[in-house]
Each structure stands twice: as structure tokens, then as C-alpha cells.
Amino acid sequence: MAKGAFRLTTLGIVMIPVAVGINFIGKQLANTLNLPIWLDSIGTILSAVIAGPWIGAISGFVNNLFFGLTMDGGLSIWYGISSIAIAMAAGVLAALGWFRSLPKAIVAGIIVAIVSAIVSTPINVLLWGGQTGKAWGDLLFGMLIGNGVNIWLASFIDELLLDLFDKVVVAALVYFIALGLPKRLTQGIRSAETAVRK
Amino acid sequence: MNTPSLYREQNTFFHKRMDPLSKLLLVCCLFIDAFVVPTLPGACLLALLTVGLLYLARELGRAVKILAGCALLLISIFLIQGLFYQNNQTVLLQVGPLSFYREGISYALKISLRVITMIAAGSLLVLTTSPTDLLEACVRRGVSPRLAYMLAAILQIIPLMMRNAAKIQEAQEARGMAVRGSLSTRFRAFLPLLTPLILSSFVNIQERSMALEVRGFSLGGPRTFYRSEPVYKGMLPVRFVLIGSTLGILCWRLFG
Amino acid sequence: MIRMQQFTYRYSEMARPALEGINLVIEPGECIGLLGSNGAGKTTLCYAIMGLIPHFFQGDLTGEVRVNNQPVAKMDLAAMSRQVGMVLQNAANQLSGTKMTVEEEIAFGLENFAIAQEEMRERVDWALEILGIAGIRKRNPYQLSGGQLQRVAIASVLVLKPQILLLDEPTSQLDPKGTEEVYQVLRQLRKEGITILLAEHKVEMLAQCCTRLIVLNEGKIMADASPHAVLGHPSLPDWGVEAPVFTQAYQAVVQPHHGEKVPITLRETIERLNQYEQAYRG
Numbered sequence: 001m002a003k004g005a006f007r008l009t010t011l012g013i014v015m016i017p018v019a020v021g022i023n024f025i026g027k028q029l030a031n032t033l034n035l036p037i038w039l040d041s042i043g044t045i046l047s048a049v050i051a052g053p054w055i056g057a058i059s060g061f062v063n064n065l066f067f068g069l070t071m072d073g074g075l076s077i078w079y080g081i082s083s084i085a086i087a088m089a090a091g092v093l094a095a096l097g098w099f100r101s102l103p104k105a106i107v108a109g110i111i112v113a114i115v116s117a118i119v120s121t122p123i124n125v126l127l128w129g130g131q132t133g134k135a136w137g138d139l140l141f142g143m144l145i146g147n148g149v150n151i152w153l154a155s156f157i158d159e160l161l162l163d164l165f166d167k168v169v170v171a172a173l174v175y176f177i178a179l180g181l182p183k184r185l186t187q188g189i190r191s192a193e194t195a196v197r198k
Numbered sequence: 199m200n201t202p203s204l205y206r207e208q209n210t211f212f213h214k215r216m217d218p219l220s221k222l223l224l225v226c227c228l229f230i231d232a233f234v235v236p237t238l239p240g241a242c243l244l245a246l247l248t249v250g251l252l253y254l255a256r257e258l259g260r261a262v263k264i265l266a267g268c269a270l271l272l273i274s275i276f277l278i279q280g281l282f283y284q285n286n287q288t289v290l291l292q293v294g295p296l297s298f299y300r301e302g303i304s305y306a307l308k309i310s311l312r313v314i315t316m317i318a319a320g321s322l323l324v325l326t327t328s329p330t331d332l333l334e335a336c337v338r339r340g341v342s343p344r345l346a347y348m349l350a351a352i353l354q355i356i357p358l359m360m361r362n363a364a365k366i367q368e369a370q371e372a373r374g375m376a377v378r379g380s381l382s383t384r385f386r387a388f389l390p391l392l393t394p395l396i397l398s399s400f401v402n403i404q405e406r407s408m409a410l411e412v413r414g415f416s417l418g419g420p421r422t423f424y425r426s427e428p429v430y431k432g433m434l435p436v437r438f439v440l441i442g443s444t445l446g447i448l449c450w451r452l453f454g
Numbered sequence: 455m456i457r458m459q460q461f462t463y464r465y466s467e468m469a470r471p472a473l474e475g476i477n478l479v480i481e482p483g484e485c486i487g488l489l490g491s492n493g494a495g496k497t498t499l500c501y502a503i504m505g506l507i508p509h510f511f512q513g514d515l516t517g518e519v520r521v522n523n524q525p526v527a528k529m530d531l532a533a534m535s536r537q538v539g540m541v542l543q544n545a546a547n548q549l550s551g552t553k554m555t556v557e558e559e560i561a562f563g564l565e566n567f568a569i570a571q572e573e574m575r576e577r578v579d580w581a582l583e584i585l586g587i588a589g590i591r592k593r594n595p596y597q598l599s600g601g602q603l604q605r606v607a608i609a610s611v612l613v614l615k616p617q618i619l620l621l622d623e624p625t626s627q628l629d630p631k632g633t634e635e636v637y638q639v640l641r642q643l644r645k646e647g648i649t650i651l652l653a654e655h656k657v658e659m660l661a662q663c664c665t666r667l668i669v670l671n672e673g674k675i676m677a678d679a680s681p682h683a684v685l686g687h688p689s690l691p692d693w694g695v696e697a698p699v700f701t702q703a704y705q706a707v708v709q710p711h712h713g714e715k716v717p718i719t720l721r722e723t724i725e726r727l728n729q730y731e732q733a734y735r736g
Contacts, residue, residue: 010407017351018399021359033384062348070203073264074320129309133271146282184467350552405547412535414566422568424561
């Protein structure tokens with residue numbers, strides 16, 4: 001039945017909406033608790049860590065497609081590429097064992113943040129002339145380009161600063177949450193996905 | 199909160215007589231136009247046209263609310279680019295020690311018009327189209343039912359999770375958890391609110407996928423639809439006009 | 455017809471088998487109650503008949519399950535679901551979660567099976583009717599009461615027209631009113647000739663509607679007989695099952711003096727007690 005090398009199992013398909021829901025709730029909670037970061041990629045990274053980079057990538061893509069189509073008039077869709085990249089990075093790192101302890105997860109968060117910043121920067125430049133829309137990052141951006149720093153570099157630094165804080169917190173949260181999930185379920189999802197890929 | 203969708207039923211051309219896929223095409227065309235339209239007056243015209251369409255769809259008010267979400271960002275673009283844009287040469291305005299330059303302001307104008315056009319176009323689709331209608335129209339045209347499932351399931355799962363989140367927050371607050379206070383207090387509140395919610399949603403994944411399996415979800419073959427496909431008249435010429443005008447703008451950019 | 459032969463199954467992450475040496479024949483039209491404490495293997499038995507074991511769960515399996523003389527292990531789940539329907543323990547999980555109205559939710563399976571629209575409508579109407587939920591067909595499935603939701607879940611399985619229906623604790627999350635609603639539906643389904651296997655803790659409900667009871671304990675069949683024989687059995691508590699309270703009261707007070715078979719429904723008990731009382735007066 002498999003056409004390509006990879007075919008989604010039903011388990012994966014059912015997990016993705018849950019992951020998107022978690023992203024949304026995380027973002028809402030961060031808003032109600034007035035936290036200074038986004039926290040809107042917990043579900044995406046969690047699904048990547050549990051079910052591998054592909055499922056993660058799809059949930060990242062679906063996440064942005066959904067919010068673009070229902071909430072913000074399409075803006076999110078552009079950042080779908082960043083979500084996919086974030087999930088791929090997290091999924092590969094998890095497969096290499098970088099989510100097995102808290103210090104490792106934090107390092108993984110830093111790497112994910114760098115990947116995210118690399119992919120998001122062109123989108124920021126294309127859409128906003130390089131800004132991110134978070135005040136303290138953009139202040140720095142303005143100061144940098146005012147001092148003659150290249151707009152791409154300035155935008156990258158702006159985005160990276162925010163991403164570092166956000167993704168490290170998310171990676172740590174994902175580490176704790178994944179610990180609490182029932183083994184039976186995580187193993188089931190993992191074995192179903194690897195069985196299909198063979 | 200019923201579903202996380204901004205769609206609201208109304209009786210306009212865009213709500214009733216334009217099919218979801220044509221609207222999708224309209225949005226895609228406007229997105230392309232927004233990027234390729236060559237001159238500032240052209241961009242201005244395009245933005246006005248899109249906003250005009252929103253007015254015709256009687257959704258201008260709610261679209262402005264979506265746009266207002268980016269207002270701060272747009273203003274800051276004018277500030278930062280006006281002050282620091284790399285090609286700044288001609289001073290346009292002097293406010294105390296700050297000088298705003300013509301080049302930066304015109305660059306900011308270009309970006310803002312593009313963003314406004316895109317958000318307005320996206321809002322036109324989002325505000326006038328029921329997500330389920332759009333998804334069903336896509337599946338009828340060959341979009342994977344699996345992708346459609348994922349998107350449609352989000353529509354139902356988010357209100358469900360919101361309700362559970364509210365319950366959990368109530369329970370945790372009843373147990374004396376502080377959700378207000380210093381930044382570290384608020385950070386510490388985050389995990390006990392989120393973890394139970396994630397656990398309970400994950401536990402249901404297995405049962406849900408079993409239920410889908412036994413209801414034939416994995417059958418890859420053709421499928422039928424419970425709802426009859428709505429009939430829309432005169433959409434073919436509309437689509438031609440959309441594609442034609444986008445090609446026109448593209449030619450203007452390339453050869454103009 | 456369902457036939458299980460020497461069926462043993464162990465989930466891959468468990469140390470002990472969930473089911474062991476199960477031999478079982480279920481004839482068309484029977485209504486069977488499945489009793490046992492939590493973890494006794496009731497759900498696993500349903501999964502095995504449905505084919506979720508071995509098609510969804512991984513583990514060690516010996517023996518065989520046949521439905522209508524075809525081995526379940528060799529059929530795919532979609533084909534199985536035309537013959538056997540299973541209503542999962544948590545009705546909310548039975549829903550596809552993608553439909554905004556009850557009728558569309560019920561039609562979800564039919565859409566997947568590419569049933570023609572006209573027949574689809576007929577079948578949905580039939581299912582709505584039989585479950586008594588025609589009045590809520592346009593409602594959002596996530597805004598229903600527990601009893602309504604459970605009936606939508608049953609309808610969503612029933613539209614595929616299975617001859618056999620498996621229900622895993624269909625009333626565990628329902629109040630008495632919701633429970634009664636569900637059992638009314640089950641009585642109706644029996645009239646339609648559908649074979650029913652019902653895993654349930656509410657013994658008094660099973661006693662009223664089943665023709666046969668099976669008791670599972672630690673993965674093995676302890677008893678498989680008529681409701682009277684099973685609920686009157688002296689070892690019932692050892693199997694983790696309690697007889698209805700009035701049956702227990704009768705067993706404690708009346709049965710030692712009159713060694714006949716015990717009543718298992720409330721009405722039966724009242725009739726019997728009335729007889730004794732009249733005999734005592736007369």
C-alpha cells in the first residue's frame with residue numbers, strides 16, 4: 001500500500017490535531033499568564049520528540065496552515081516553513097538522544113532556536129523588512145541597522161534572541177511532559193511509525 | 199467559544215455565491231500581486247481594491263480588528279526604517295534629534311501596503327468561508343482526506359481542550375496555586391496547568407485511532423459525501439479574470 | 455457467528471497474558487453479557503473479536519478467532535467493520551471529531567466506504583430513528599449529554615450494518631437516566647436480530663436483557679451459562695463479580711430454607727417474596 005518511503009499511520013494522524021491543540025493552549029496560557037515569550041510550539045516539538053521528525057514536521061505545517069486559514073488572514077502560513085524546520089531539528093535531536101536528560105534538552109533547545117532563527121529570518125525580511133514584532137527584539141534590530149549592521153544579520157540576531165529564550169523553555173517543558181506520558185502510548189506510537197517506514 | 203473559526207454567516211456575494219475554491223484562488227492571486235506589483239501607487243491601488251472587497255463582503259470591521267493586531271508592528275516599521283534604513287539619504291522630517299528619511303519611509307510604506315493587502319485578502323477568505331465547506335471542497339477536488347481530517351479535527355479539538363484547560367485551572371486555583379504575581383510565579387504556574395491537559399489528550403489518541411480504523415478511515419479508495427455539493431454559477435469567468443489580471447500584473451513587473 | 459479456539463494473547467509490554475485459553479462460540483441473535491473486574495480481559499476480548507488484535511495491537515497470539523467462519527487475523531479492519539461493530543468505552547473517542555453535526559458524524563464511516571449518497575441518507579435516518587436521536591441530528595456532537603453522545607456513538611457504528619455489535623462498558627460514564635436510554639436501544643437492536651456482546655459492570659441491567667452471561671477473571675473464562683446459573687453461582691464473588699444486592703439478600707435470608715434457584719431481577723425478587731409472604735399468611 002505504501003507509495004513513498006513514508007506513510008502516516010492513523011495513530012500519527014490522530015496525534016497531529018492534538019499537537020496543534022497543545023500549541024494553541026500553550027500560546028493562550030502564555031498570554032493569560034502574561035509571559036514574555038510565545039510558547040506556541042510545545043505540541044509540535046513534543047510530537048517530533050515522541051513520533052519522530054516526520055510526524056513533527058507535518059504537525060508544524062498543519063499548525064500554521066490551520067491558524068493561517070482560520071485566525072490571522074494567512075500570516076501564519078508563511079512561518080509554516082519555520083515550524084517544519086523546528087520539528088525536523090527536534091525530531092532528529094531526539095532520535096540522537098538529546099532529549100534524555102534536562103541539560104541535554106536545553107542544549108537541544110538552543111540548537112532548535114538557531115535552526116528556527118536561520119529559517120525565520122528570510123521570512124521576517126520578506127514580510128516585515130526584518131522585524132519580529134516583539135518590542136525588545138525589534139529595539140535591538142533598530143539599533144543594529146542604525147549602526148550599519150547588515151539587515152539580514154540584524155534580523156537574525158533579533159529573531160535568535162527571542163527564539164533562544166522561547167525554544168529553550170519549550171524544550172525543557174517537552175522534556176518534563178514526555179517523561180510523564182505513559183510508556184505504553186509512546187512506545188506504541190514509535191513502533192507504529194517505524195514499522196510503517198520499513 | 200464554539201469553534202476557533204472567524205467565519206460568520208452573512209448574505210453577500212462572497213458568503214453565498216462565490217465557491218470556496220474560487221475564494222482560495224482569489225487570495226492566492228492577491229498574495230502574488232502583493233509581491234510583484236511594481237510601483238507604490240500600484241501597491242496602494244491593490245491594497246485599496248482588497249479593502250474594497252472586504253467592504254463589499256460586509257466584513258471590513260472585523261478585518262480591521264485582525265489588521266489592528268499588526269498595527270504596532272507596522273508603526274514600528276515606519277519608525278525603525280524611517281530612522282535607520284540603510285539607503286537613507288534625504289531627510290523628510292526632523293523631530294528633535296531624530297531625522298526621518300524619505301527612502302526609509304517609502305520602504306516602510308511598501309512593506310506595509312504589501313502586508314495590509316495580504317492580511318486583507320486572507321481575512322476575506324477566513325471571514326466569509328466556513329472551514330468545513332472549504333475543506334470539503336478541497337477533498338472533492340482531490341486533496342488528501344487525511345490532511346483534511348487533521349485540519350477539521352483541530353476545529354473540534356481546540357474548544358474541547360479550552361474547556362478542559364478552564365476546568366484544570368479552576369481545580370489548581372482551588373488548591374491554592376498562584377496564577378498571578380511575579381514572573382517566576384507565573385512561570386511556575388504554567389506546567390501544572392498544561393501537563394494534565396496534555397496527558398489527558400494523549401491518552402485518548404489510541405482509542406480515537408482505533409475508532410477511525412474500524413470506521414474505514416484507512417481505506418484509500420474513492421469516497422462519497424453525505425452533503426450534496428453546492429452549485430455555484432458563473433465562477434469560471436471569475437477564475438479566468440483572476441488568473442488573467444495576476445498574469446497582467448506579472449507582465450507589468452517583468453516588462454513594464 | 456463468532457468462534458474462538460484456544461485463544462491466548464499477551465500485549466507486548468505486559469508480562470502476563472491478557473486472555474488465556476479462551477474457547478467460545480456465539481450464535482447469531484444472542485445477547486451476551488460479559489462480566490469481570492477491571493483488568494479481567496473484557497476489553498481485550500472485544501478487541502480480539504473486532505480484529506483490533508492483531509491488526510492494531512502488537513503482542514503474542516496463539517489460537518484463532520473466526521467471525522462468520524473467516525479468520526479475523528486474515529481480514530483487514532475495514533472489511534471486519536462491515537460484520538462486527540465495536541462501541542468503545544469512551545463515547546467521545548468514538549467520534550471522528552471532524553463533523554459539525556450529529557448526522558454528518560454518523561455518516562462518516564459510510565463516506566469512507568463510498569456508499570452512494572441516497573443509501574447513505576437512508577441508513578443515517580434509520581440509525582437516528584432506531585436510537586431515538588432524530589431530534590438532535592443537526593446539533594454539534596460535542597455539545598450533547600452523556601446519554602445522547604453514547605447513542606450517537608452506537609449509531610455511528612450501526613450504520614455500517616454489522617450483524618454483531620460489541621459494546622465496551624457503554625454506560626460506565628452515564629447517570630441512571632442515560633443508562634436506561636442506552637438499554638432501551640439495546641432491547642430495540644435485539645428485536646432487529648443483531649447479535650450483542652456487552653461488557654458491563656451493572657449486573658442488574660445485564661440480568662434483565664441478556665440471554666447468557668460470561669464471567670472473565672484474570673484472562674480466563676470462569677463461567678459461561680444462563681444469567682440465573684451465573685448470578686446464583688456460589689463462587690461469583692471469588693471471580694470479582696457481585697450479584698445484584700437483592701439477589702445477595704435473597705441468597706442470605708431465603709435460599710438456605712428454600713433451595714431453589716435465586717431471583718436475579720428486582721421484579722422476580724418481589725414476586726418471589728410476595729409468594730412466600732402469602733404462603734406464610736395462608
